[in-house]
Amino acid sequence: MEVYDYPHFNLQAAICLFTDVKNGPEIRKRIIEAATCQGEEGEALRDAVNFAFVDARLITSILHLQTAVFYALLTQSQGCLRTKTVHSEILWALNPSNNISEAIRRYGISDSTTSLLVIEISVLPSHHDKIKAIVDGTVSPFPRLSEITDWATIKKYHKLNGELAIQHLRDVATAHAMIDEIVVSTVATKSVSQ
Amino acid sequence: MATASLIADSTQIAQGAEAVSDPPSRNTTRKVYKAYIHTSFDSDAKVPILLKHRFKKQYRHPSLDANLTRARVAGEARALLRCLRSGVSVPGIRMVDATEGVLGVEWIEGKSVRMLLGGGAEGEEEQVSDSEEFFDDTTDAGGESVSHVDPLDEYQVTIDEIMGLIGSEIAKMHKADIIHGDLTTSNMIIRHPFAAKGPSPTKLVLIDFGLAYTSTLVEDKAVDLYVLERAFASTHPDSEPMLFAVLEAYKKGMYKDWTTVERRLQDVRLRGRKRSMVG
Numbered sequence: 371m372e373v374y375d376y377p378h379f380n381l382q383a384a385i386c387l388f389t390d391v392k393n394g395p396e397i398r399k400r401i402i403e404a405a406t407c408q409g410e411e412g413e414a415l416r417d418a419v420n421f422a423f424v425d426a427r428l429i430t431s432i433l434h435l436q437t438a439v440f441y442a443l444l445t446q447s448q449g450c451l452r453t454k455t456v457h458s459e460i461l462w463a464l465n466p467s468n469n470i471s472e473a474i475r476r477y478g479i480s481d482s483t484t485s486l487l488v489i490e491i492s493v494l495p496s497h498h499d500k501i502k503a504i505v506d507g508t509v510s511p512f513p514r515l516s517e518i519t520d521w522a523t524i525k526k527y528h529k530l531n532g533e534l535a536i537q538h539l540r541d542v543a544t545a546h547a548m549i550d551e552i553v554v555s556t557v558a559t560k561s562v563s564q
Numbered sequence: 565m566a567t568a569s570l571i572a573d574s575t576q577i578a579q580g581a582e583a584v585s586d587p588p589s590r591n592t593t594r595k596v597y598k599a600y601i602h603t604s605f606d607s608d609a610k611v612p613i614l615l616k617h618r619f620k621k622q623y624r625h626p627s628l629d630a631n632l633t634r635a636r637v638a639g640e641a642r643a644l645l646r647c648l649r650s651g652v653s654v655p656g657i658r659m660v661d662a663t664e665g666v667l668g669v670e671w672i673e674g675k676s677v678r679m680l681l682g683g684g685a686e687g688e689e690e691q692v693s694d695s696e697e698f699f700d701d702t703t704d705a706g707g708e709s710v711s712h713v714d715p716l717d718e719y720q721v722t723i724d725e726i727m728g729l730i731g732s733e734i735a736k737m738h739k740a741d742i743i744h745g746d747l748t749t750s751n752m753i754i755r756h757p758f759a760a761k762g763p764s765p766t767k768l769v770l771i772d773f774g775l776a777y778t779s780t781l782v783e784d785k786a787v788d789l790y791v792l793e794r795a796f797a798s799t800h801p802d803s804e805p806m807l808f809a810v811l812e813a814y815k816k817g818m819y820k821d822w823t824t825v826e827r828r829l830q831d832v833r834l835r836g837r838k839r840s841m842v843g
């Protein structure tokens with residue numbers, strides 16, 4: 371887990387990587403319940419899952435996720451959120467197309483999720499305990515991400531197969547660095563993509 | 565405004581307080597800064613980015629100007645992304661705030677080709693085409709340090725290699741139908757060998773896509789090359805062999821598309837000469 375400071379937004383972002391996640395379906399159920407439940411009870415449920423849950427398989431680097439976080443913070447500060455919350459905006463930023471439900475289906479938690487990145491945007495220092503209370507998994511250092519990334523699916527979603535930048539690269543590490551750069555840059559340009 | 569306060573906290577990297585004025589075709593002013601956007605509470609590792617801020621000196625038509633700035637920033641970002649996807653060596657993109665006229669890109673630690681070729685430090689500079697160069701092109705943070713090492717040695721690169729890289733990167737760009745619009749030796753950075761990223765990093769990075777656009781026209785590609793020729797000729801003495809090496813590499817990269825561009829480039833040169841005789 372690492373916490374980043376965004377003083378120009380007066381906000382912080384805590385990012386936590388979990389591996390060996392055992393309760394993906396349960397978390398998903400809780401998110402749906404929180405979204406549909408009304409009143410005070412609903413508030414409490416929502417508060418308990420007030421994070422962005424991102425399937426780690428589709429993340430190429432921490433910079434990739436940070437870039438989406440920055441996008442969401444910037445969009446929120448301009449009053450231009452395309453989704454309901456700054457947390458869902460992170461998922462929106464990660465998806466190359468402009469389809470909200472697709473973004474959540476692809477980048478959000480699914481029943482097959484076993485590696486999870488949880489992000490909390492908050493004014494005050496984040497409560498690690500709250501995040502850990504909801505995810506049944508192992509907190510892991512960020513470099514573990516390189517074992518989790520699903521490059522083939524990322525290439526498909528970003529339509530990178532056959533793209534010139536990747537074609538000539540024989541070395542796998544170089545190709546991954548290149549894909550990461552394109553993916554990060556795609557997230558960064560989300561607000562001006564046609 | 566969050567982006568405005570980010571800029572206020574950043575270090576301007578232009579030498580001198582004055583921003584570079586655009587040629588009339590650009591009609592905006594821009595300043596560049598070194599900034600940090602993700603600071604960790606838990607580690608000291610900080611990765612800088614370059615912020616390029618475009619703004620108007622005078623707002624005559626605020627909403628019109630804002631739209632124009634927005635379009636410029638969006639255009640530069642899109643051109644960079646297109647280059648990245650086409651395998652052209654350019655900085656990665658880190659943030660875009662088109663409303664505020666700000667583009668944030670990967671910080672390239674290095675020196676411009678202009679500086680490496682001894683193209684003059686501040687003050688003793690000539691004007692390059694119609695873009696003004698008041699910058700100290702050194703992008704390293706210190707900037708001031710006087711070193712007696714030949715910069716080419718320090719950068720572990722030869723002039724021939726640089727020319728080859730220039731030609732092959734421009735060819736990749738033109739094959740993807742991207743026209744740079746301001747090809748000068750100031751708009752090319754050679755990465756410092758210690759700042760090389762990845763297992764086989766590209767040494768030469770093309771920057772400044774503020775005037776870039778997409779076009780399939782041979783004319784546009786030929787003019788792009790002609791702008792580079794003029795920039796070389798006015799900044800670097802004895803530029804002919806260097807240009808020859810650039811075009812050799814470009815030719816190799818363009819492969820069968822070369823002959824049509826070559827023919828058109830000759831036309832463009834001729835037109836240029838006529839114009840300078842008249843004007």
Ligand SMILES: Nc1ncnc2c1ncn2[C@@H]1O[C@H](COP(=O)(O)OP(=O)(O)O)[C@@H](O)[C@H]1O
Nearest residue numbers: 584594596614655670671672701703771772774
């Ligand atoms: N990605 C970068 N990394 C480091 N320095 C850069 C980068 N991009 C530009 N610079 C520096 O900033 C200067 C101006 O940037 P540029 O994009 O060329 O804007 P302008 O339109 O003002 O010429 C460059 O000459 C270079 O010294």
Ligand SMILES: [Mg+2]
Nearest residue numbers: 750751771772
């Ligand atoms: Mg420039």
